[in-house]
Amino acid sequence: MGADEAHGRSLFNPLGLASGLGSAARDAVGLVQQVGTTGRNAAEYVRYGGLKVDEEHSPFEVTERPTFKLRRYFPEEIPEGLPALVLVPPLMMMADMYDVAPRSSSVRAVHELGIDAWVVDFGRPEAEAGGLERTVADYVLAVSDTIDIVREATGRDVVLAGYSQGGMFVYQATAYRRCEGVDSMITFGSPMDFKAAPMPIPISAESFATIAEGVLRTGILDHVSLPSWFNRSATRMIDPIRSVQYQVNYLRQLHDREKLLPGEQQRQFLDKQGWTAYSGPALKDLFRNFLITNRLLEGGLVIGDRTVALSDLTLPLLTVIGEADKEGHPQSVRAIHQAAPRADIYELNIMAGHFGIVAGGGARRNTWPRVAEWIRWRAGEGALPDSIVPAKDIKPTRGWYPTGVV
Numbered sequence: 001m002g003a004d005e006a007h008g009r010s011l012f013n014p015l016g017l018a019s020g021l022g023s024a025a026r027d028a029v030g031l032v033q034q035v036g037t038t039g040r041n042a043a044e045y046v047r048y049g050g051l052k053v054d055e056e057h058s059p060f061e062v063t064e065r066p067t068f069k070l071r072r073y074f075p076e077e078i079p080e081g082l083p084a085l086v087l088v089p090p091l092m093m094m095a096d097m098y099d100v101a102p103r104s105s106s107v108r109a110v111h112e113l114g115i116d117a118w119v120v121d122f123g124r125p126e127a128e129a130g131g132l133e134r135t136v137a138d139y140v141l142a143v144s145d146t147i148d149i150v151r152e153a154t155g156r157d158v159v160l161a162g163y164s165q166g167g168m169f170v171y172q173a174t175a176y177r178r179c180e181g182v183d184s185m186i187t188f189g190s191p192m193d194f195k196a197a198p199m200p201i202p203i204s205a206e207s208f209a210t211i212a213e214g215v216l217r218t219g220i221l222d223h224v225s226l227p228s229w230f231n232r233s234a235t236r237m238i239d240p241i242r243s244v245q246y247q248v249n250y251l252r253q254l255h256d257r258e259k260l261l262p263g264e265q266q267r268q269f270l271d272k273q274g275w276t277a278y279s280g281p282a283l284k285d286l287f288r289n290f291l292i293t294n295r296l297l298e299g300g301l302v303i304g305d306r307t308v309a310l311s312d313l314t315l316p317l318l319t320v321i322g323e324a325d326k327e328g329h330p331q332s333v334r335a336i337h338q339a340a341p342r343a344d345i346y347e348l349n350i351m352a353g354h355f356g357i358v359a360g361g362g363a364r365r366n367t368w369p370r371v372a373e374w375i376r377w378r379a380g381e382g383a384l385p386d387s388i389v390p391a392k393d394i395k396p397t398r399g400w401y402p403t404g405v406v
Contacts, residue, residue, distance in 0.1 A: 043362070047316035058099050058108050060119075063149055067134065068142040069121040071095065073107040082185045082379050084116040084154050088143055088162035088169050091282060092231045095121035096276050097163070100359060101265035109364050114371035116154065120146050120166075126277040132225045136172075136285035137303045143173035147181045159375055163358050164328060165286075168192075171296070171336070175312045176303050184316040184378050185343075186371060189328030190355045193294055193335035207354055212287040221280035221287075228275040238326055266359065297339050310339040317343045318374055318388060320367060322352040328387070337391055345391040346374075346384075 060071040072078075087106065089095050097118050098106040107117040120143060125131030143160070150158045158216060160182050162170035167190025174182050195205045215221065236243040289295045300309035317340065321330045330349075337345055349364050350357060376382035 028345065033061070036044070046049040056098070056102075057174040057291075058102070058105055058111075060107075062121075065142070065145060067122075067138055068124065068146070069095075070146050071119045071121055072153070073099070073117045074111050079111065079114045079116050082115060082375055082381070083156055083159050084118055084150050085110055085159045085161060085375065086118045086120065086146055086150055088120045088160070088166035089122065090163055091122070091139070092165075092226075092228075092235075092276055092278050093152070094124070094276060095119050096269065096271075097274055097359065100192060100274070101267045104266055104360050104364065106358055106363065106368060109368040113338050113369060114374055115375055118150055118158075122276075124228075124276045125279050126228070132277065132279045133281060134279045135281045136169075137301075139282070140169055140176060140303050140308075142171045143169045147173070147177065157181050159183050159186060159378070161188070161371070162190065164354065165191055166190070168296075171310055171340070172301065172303060172308055174315065175300075175308045175310050176306055179315050182315055184374070184376065185313070186318045186320065187336075188238055188320045188367070189322050189325050189333065189354050190319070191328045191332035191335075192339055192404040193332050195294070196206065196293060196329075196331045196335050204406055209292050212291045216284060216287055216292075216367055221284045223280065225280045226278040226283060228277050232272065232275040270355070292347055297335060310336070311342065313340040315343060316346065316378065318346045318348060318371075319391070320348045320350065320357055320370075322350055322354060322357045323355045324352060324392035325357065327354040328357075334391070346388050347391050347394050348388050349394075353376075 058073050059075065060073045061075040062072040063072070086269065088099050089097055089336075102108060107119060110117045122139065122142070123131065125134060143162075147158055147160065158181065159169050160174060162168070167187030170185050170187055171192075174185055191216050194208075208287055222255060252320075289301055290312070296310055300307050300311075302308070321333050322328065323330065325333075334347075336343075348367075348370050350362070352362055352366075356362050370385055370387055372387045373382060374388060377384045
């Protein structure tokens with residue numbers, strides 16, 4: 001390079017912001033840029049509760065009934081030849097949990113694997129007529145009705161699947177129908193016996209049952225429901241340290257928009273959008289029939305005009321278990337073996353926490369391909385994958401335990 005050329009470049013770039021910039025100066029410029037980006041993203045976070053995301057939800061059509069809506073996803077390109085998969089959400093969470101964002105969408109994953117995907121939508125009880133007066137029986141009967149709707153539309157029995165308490169509805173609705181119309185059942189992290197495993201909070205099962213019994217005696221749940229903000233906060237308190245760490249790490253990365261955007265829609269869903277109220281009567285049923293005396297294991301429930309016992313389940317059942325799941329602890333999930341001794345029970349074990357069983361990249365890699373293979377196996381179109389094992393051949397794992405507990 002000639003002297004005149006070098007002199008020209010130095011005049012054109014007097015601050016040396018090109019390749020010749022010193023390391024200290026480059027660090028200073030980078031810091032200024034990072035502060036500016038963080039400020040813009042922080043302002044967006046404060047205003048909207050997060051970064052704005054343009055991703056769209058998967059298309060669906062809706063069948064409406066008084067106590068629920070039923071979504072059929074990708075109605076313009078319905079896969080044929082296999083039983084439909086009907087997904088049931090738990091109470092406290094919106095049906096959108098199965099379609100939070102394109103890259104983590106459960107319904108998109110199973111659709112791409114050739115499965116006709118339906119989702120039960122209970123709505124927001126606080127915004128539905130009579131929603132805060134619904135009992136567990138109302139939800140079980142709603143799930144039973146969806147089976148009839150899907151059978152009429154597809155002409156064949158359905159694969160009924162549910163996450164967390166949605167899986168409990170699957171058990172109860174199938175038992176209520178004496179298995180009619182159901183090809184098989186799949187549950188994801190659905191606890192059956194909370195006394196069989198450590199509580200996700202630092203309290204014994206016996207003490208929790210005593211508290212629940214005291215709450216029932218007051219009659220307060222006849223008049224009060226749990227608001228969505230309480231349910232969200234209570235879930236965070238299951239692991240408060242991790243919740244705080246996650247929030248701090250998120251704020252520390254506000255300068256890196258490209259890194260945050262892929263998980264932003266799911267973060268906003270879990271942070272606020274995905275939660276609903278929990279009706280007082282349904283909570284009474286949960287306390288009475290599960291936390292105090294587990295009637296699913298000890299005799300059964302009355303649903304509508306029938307006594308429902310899980311011993312009536314005679315269909316193949318796949319339980320998906322998260323080894324790091326606190327809410328649906330493996331030992332509690334496996335109590336279905338005791339409740340449904342006539343069912344052929346299989347297990348799929350995944351290294352995931354409660355929500356990670358059904359959402360995120362791990363679920364797309366590990367959960368939904370196995371679910372599709374299960375459906376194909378049931379239809380006689382494929383082999384049972386090696387990762388799905390008959391429950392009788394499983395050596396139970398210890399699962400998650402509170403720190404210091406043996």
